[in-house]
Amino acid sequence: MxxxxxxxxxxxxxxxxxxxxxxxxxxxxxxxxxxxxxxxxxxxxxxxxxxxxxxxxxxxxxxxxxxxxxxxxxxxxxxxxxxxxxxxxxxxxxxxxxxxxxxxxxxxxxxxxxxxxxxxxxxxxxxxxxxxRLYRLGTLMTPRPVPEGSARVAGEKDRDQLIRWYREFTQSVGETAAEEIESWADHRIAYGGVTLWEGLDGTPLSMCGVTPMVAGQVRIAPVYTPPHLRGRGYAGAVTVVVSRAAVRAGAEEVLLFTDMANNTSNVLYQRLGYRAVADxxxxxxxxxxxx
Missing domain, CATH: 3.40.630 (Aminopeptidase)
Known part of the structure; x- marks a missing residue:
């Protein structure tokens, strides 16, 4: 060469x-x-x-x-x-x-x-x-039990919440945001790129983002639950909702990356039906x- x-x-x-x-x-x-x-x-x-x-x-x-x-x-x-x-x-x-x-x-x-x-x-x-590790969705599965609450697409009223959680997310993975956090939130809100899982009282508990579809693929990112709310199934529940919506919207490939050092997330996504593609x-x- x-x-x-x-x-x-x-x-x-x-x-x-x-x-x-x-x-x-x-x-x-x-x-x-x-x-x-x-x-x-x-x-x-x-x-x-x-x-x-x-x-x-x-x-x-x-x-x-x-x-x-x-x-x-x-x-x-x-x-x-x-x-x-x-x-x-x-x-x-x-x-x-x-x-x-x-x-x-x-x-x-x-x-x-x-x-x-x-x-x-x-x-x-x-x-x-x-x-x-890069994963691709195979057959989507819903882990049981499903936590109480429901999912909804984040809107303008959630802007401050998204900014705060995205900042916490980047800090938790030891990285700086690849773009200005305020700009990220505005862009995601504009195309409906973040879904929240909220409790019965309307309190946001977890979020799952998804990229716009390009070449038939979308990528799930980021997924974040505040530390004090983890272990209750919120991240899995909202990821299932976003994954299902992507498939229904015509995505041929639904992808996501995990940190291989985070065994919890790797096990979770495999339970949801994601299969490894490459490291x-x-x-x-x-x-x-x-x-």
């Missing part, structure tokens, strides 16, 4: 014109790239904040797109599945273009190979931040010439 098999652009339309069909060919493995680029297309290139525009990369060989990446600064590089040779060419390409790479997210095989190449090309050190890893880089 040659590094010049890769090219970089800040033009989203150009990127999607070249790589859109490739991304849609595996909507499960490319779910993040599909949903983020759709959000950027609909909301503008600064939808995720940051002082720099997003960057996009495409690998073409023999007239065919074989890989892609994107990065919304200041966040990590997100890469489609690649072979070891392709990741090495990617590392050389990124060094040549001078774009900083503070970290990477991708399938386990891809990140493992890229980390080795990035360290060799730049001298950077790496730290494994998180192991994730992903998140790495951070420090030092060297490429961060």
């Amino acid at each position: 040659r590094s010049d098999d890769w090219y970089v652009t800040e033009d989203l339309d150009r990127f999607l014109g070249h790589a859109g069909g490739f991304l849609r060919s595996r909507p499960d493995l490319h779910t993040v790239a599909l949903t983020v680029t759709e959000s950027l297309r609909m909301r503008g290139l600064r939808a995720y904040g940051g002082d720099e525009p997003p960057v996009f990369g495409v690998m073409e060989r023999d007239g065919q797109v074989r890989g892609a990446y994107f990065r919304t600064p200041p966040y990590r590089l997100n890469v489609t599945p690649l072979t070891a040779d392709e990741t090495d060419a990617l590392a050389a390409h990124l060094v040549a273009t001078g774009h900083p790479v503070p970290g990477i997210i991708g399938t386990r095989e891809t990140t493992t190979a890229f980390v080795r190449s990035w360290q060799r090309h730049t001298g950077a050190t790496s730290a494994l931040r998180q192991r994730q 992903f890893e998140v790495y951070d880089f420090q030092g060297g010439s490429g961060t």
Whole structure:
């Protein structure tokens, strides 16, 4: 592989014109790239904040797109599945273009190979931040007993609640929000992208988000229940409602990511009918010439 098999652009339309069909060919493995680029297309290139525009990369060989990446600064590089040779060419390409790479997210095989190449090309050190598992909904199942209460789509009156819970969610997983929290809440409310489970008295108890449908897929995210309300079945109940609504709306694939260190969530989603697709890893880089 040659590094010049890769090219970089800040033009989203150009990127999607070249790589859109490739991304849609595996909507499960490319779910993040599909949903983020759709959000950027609909909301503008600064939808995720940051002082720099997003960057996009495409690998073409023999007239065919074989890989892609994107990065919304200041966040990590997100890469489609690649072979070891392709990741090495990617590392050389990124060094040549001078774009900083503070970290990477991708399938386990891809990140493992890229980390080795990035360290060799730049001298950077790496730290494994998180192991994730991608799940796809099979046959939806409702766990019993179903808790008291009901689900409803969040609206304008819930804006402050969503902002508070999304902030708590990002803090609980040790991350910063990938976009301004207020903007996230407004966007989700606009398309009905968060459902609340509320008690009989109308008190919100849990929330489940879902991304807009792109290429026949949606992704469940985020799911959050305040610590003092966990273990009562609220998260499972609201996730079932959102999953069922996605299927009824025509989603061919309903996906979600879990933290592999969180056994509770992994067991829960399998009980709901979600089945593993692939393992992903998140790495951070420090030092060297490429961060």
